[in-house]
Amino acid sequence: MNNLKDRVTIYEVAKASGVSLATVSRVINHQSNVTEETKKKVNATIARLGYKPSALAQALATNRTTHIGVIIPSANYVYISNLLYGLTESAKEKGFVLSLFVTNHNKDEAKKMVENVITSHVDGAIIFDDELEDKDIESMSSYNVPAIVINNKVVEEKIGCVYFGYEHLLKKIIANMITNKNNKPITFLQVENGGRLINRMEKACYDIHELLNRKCSTISCHDSYQKTYEYFKKYFSKNKKKGYFIASRDSIAMAVINAALENGLKVPNDVEVLSIIGTKYAHMMAPQISSMHIDLIEVGKKAMDMLDLLIKDNLKDKAYKFESEYIKRETTLD
Amino acid sequence: MNNLKDRVTIYEVAKASGVSLATVSRVINHQSNVTEETKKKVNATIARLGYKPSALAQALATNRTTHIGVIIPSANYVYISNLLYGLTESAKEKGFVLSLFVTNHNKDEAKKMVENVITSHVDGAIIFDDELEDKDIESMSSYNVPAIVINNKVVEEKIGCVYFGYEHLLKKIIANMITNKNNKPITFLQVENGGRLINRMEKACYDIHELLNRKCSTISCHDSYQKTYEYFKKYFSKNKKKGYFIASRDSIAMAVINAALENGLKVPNDVEVLSIIGTKYAHMMAPQISSMHIDLIEVGKKAMDMLDLLIKDNLKDKAYKFESEYIKRETTLD
DNA sequence: TTGTAGGCGTTATCAG
DNA sequence: CTGATAACGCCTACAA
Numbered sequence: 144m145n146n147l148k149d150r151v152t153i154y155e156v157a158k159a160s161g162v163s164l165a166t167v168s169r170v171i172n173h174q175s176n177v178t179e180e181t182k183k184k185v186n187a188t189i190a191r192l193g194y195k196p197s198a199l200a201q202a203l204a205t206n207r208t209t210h211i212g213v214i215i216p217s218a219n220y221v222y223i224s225n226l227l228y229g230l231t232e233s234a235k236e237k238g239f240v241l242s243l244f245v246t247n248h249n250k251d252e253a254k255k256m257v258e259n260v261i262t263s264h265v266d267g268a269i270i271f272d273d274e275l276e277d278k279d280i281e282s283m284s285s286y287n288v289p290a291i292v293i294n295n296k297v298v299e300e301k302i303g304c305v306y307f308g309y310e311h312l313l314k315k316i317i318a319n320m321i322t323n324k325n326n327k328p329i330t331f332l333q334v335e336n337g338g339r340l341i342n343r344m345e346k347a348c349y350d351i352h353e354l355l356n357r358k359c360s361t362i363s364c365h366d367s368y369q370k371t372y373e374y375f376k377k378y379f380s381k382n383k384k385k386g387y388f389i390a391s392r393d394s395i396a397m398a399v400i401n402a403a404l405e406n407g408l409k410v411p412n413d414v415e416v417l418s419i420i421g422t423k424y425a426h427m428m429a430p431q432i433s434s435m436h437i438d439l440i441e442v443g444k445k446a447m448d449m450l451d452l453l454i455k456d457n458l459k460d461k462a463y464k465f466e467s468e469y470i471k472r473e474t475t476l477d
Numbered sequence: 478m479n480n481l482k483d484r485v486t487i488y489e490v491a492k493a494s495g496v497s498l499a500t501v502s503r504v505i506n507h508q509s510n511v512t513e514e515t516k517k518k519v520n521a522t523i524a525r526l527g528y529k530p531s532a533l534a535q536a537l538a539t540n541r542t543t544h545i546g547v548i549i550p551s552a553n554y555v556y557i558s559n560l561l562y563g564l565t566e567s568a569k570e571k572g573f574v575l576s577l578f579v580t581n582h583n584k585d586e587a588k589k590m591v592e593n594v595i596t597s598h599v600d601g602a603i604i605f606d607d608e609l610e611d612k613d614i615e616s617m618s619s620y621n622v623p624a625i626v627i628n629n630k631v632v633e634e635k636i637g638c639v640y641f642g643y644e645h646l647l648k649k650i651i652a653n654m655i656t657n658k659n660n661k662p663i664t665f666l667q668v669e670n671g672g673r674l675i676n677r678m679e680k681a682c683y684d685i686h687e688l689l690n691r692k693c694s695t696i697s698c699h700d701s702y703q704k705t706y707e708y709f710k711k712y713f714s715k716n717k718k719k720g721y722f723i724a725s726r727d728s729i730a731m732a733v734i735n736a737a738l739e740n741g742l743k744v745p746n747d748v749e750v751l752s753i754i755g756t757k758y759a760h761m762m763a764p765q766i767s768s769m770h771i772d773l774i775e776v777g778k779k780a781m782d783m784l785d786l787l788i789k790d791n792l793k794d795k796a797y798k799f800e801s802e803y804i805k806r807e808t809t810l811d
Numbered sequence: 812t813t814g815t816a817g818g819c820g821t822t823a824t825c826a827g
Numbered sequence: 828c829t830g831a832t833a834a835c836g837c838c839t840a841c842a843a
Contacts, residue, residue: 813842814841822833822835824832
């Protein structure tokens, strides 16, 4: 425990144990061609000097950093922390460390982060950011950094993806509701920064309505519980009629539900609410929120598994689809 | 966009633009002593060749990685994602990238992660993990990596901390409740992996009871909503009496509340619930959960600000205390 | 203002 | 089995 000394280098270890640095290198890399005796000797001085190899120098020499760059819009959503959890679990197994690149839902930032990931010299990247277009992503592969893209279907030589099947299910749910007696006007609750997925869902919603010769509408909400809640308290007090709301997140769904209940409306008889990106909080609420669900933890694991294979040039199917599941709980009728 | 070619190096840029690599280095580091003309020339070939400096080589040469190691027990809690958010925000301002080291609440893992952080050659570390003891943390500083420890008061040459004031407030809340007419038996809801903070809170709870010549009890819960919910559904059906519950997390609090309501008990008249680590979900519930609160986003920002200063040897006060706040909502009486 | 050369801490390829 | 020695890609005195 030499305090505040400069880093001990492999060279000092070599000298201190009377061997060449090549031998020390062999020992720390667990190579076989070293006598048990010298190995012991070297390990002893390593322990004595408290030597730790510099991952930096190793990386420079081997051209492998064991770091994975992760591009996300923000760390502050439950579904993203789920994703991160899945990623970290799988990464740890494989000996990778995650480096976080946060874009704040901003396109220029996002592009800059792609640059940063490239200079960062990671072994691979996970990209979960709606601001990035395909060409931005491809620039990555031109620098030879393999990447798995989440929530966007794109496949290239060094690029794979994990994408989500939501539209079909949403259309089915809506069609089913419309063709049943259950006949409420449908409102889609957009949100700033909703991103590609939510936009696609909105389109799906309108498409199925058009197909069935119906109309639906959209309300743009603030991406916070409190403001949306206040908005809907007013909304329902002026407007005590039935409705079916498709919320982009749990927090938005909760806001609508609580506002409706407070105005004496019944959930789900008067007001139905469906959350698109359901998290574990959906079933902690009373009433429990009906939601569409994809297990982001599994998505994270799968993405990292795929990336590992892609890095080894061993990934067969470069695109993998997660189907979402409709979990009917207590805020929808059927 | 040369496809899948090897990385362009500074040397190639130098040759291609007819200068020495030193000059190129000066250009990419925005040093002043370069003619506007040659700067332009070099920048042009950099763009043409698509050159990106290797952060790795730069780091090795300068002995600065611009990476910060972050040790956390898991990515999968709301309060940790809040913390991460605060950390990333501040880190970005300062040009740092976060590398995640996850311990899974496991002491051996945690120690290993400390090793990994050291070999990782980060410029500094944020440590938020209850498994680590002071001596583990100090080993960091003996390798000259500055660190800010969260939720543990420890100060050294190269170590600062951000710690939380919870006990005092909890004792006050309990004492207040006991001395009022409001007189329910108090139960502390422990949880596996609760960690140092929760253990301290439990102790505080017992201490204040002892001081007032009262008794309290503990129930150990599973760290999941569902199991705890089921447990308390049985509990309350056998046991329809009043009680005051101190829950270690929002999800535990929700489980108790929902189970109580379902058994016809009134909240907060029969059953009161206080959540220790309140998140934004506390006020989305109906009834809204009374909780103790510390803004982990602010904690993250503060910690990173401090670390930045510590790295520059410029941190005055190495310990900073966040006081928690009692937010009385709808699940407690006073 | 620009170029030369040594160094950062490893790995890897050769000989021996 | 072990030891020189040349990379790895960049920074930085020091010289020119």
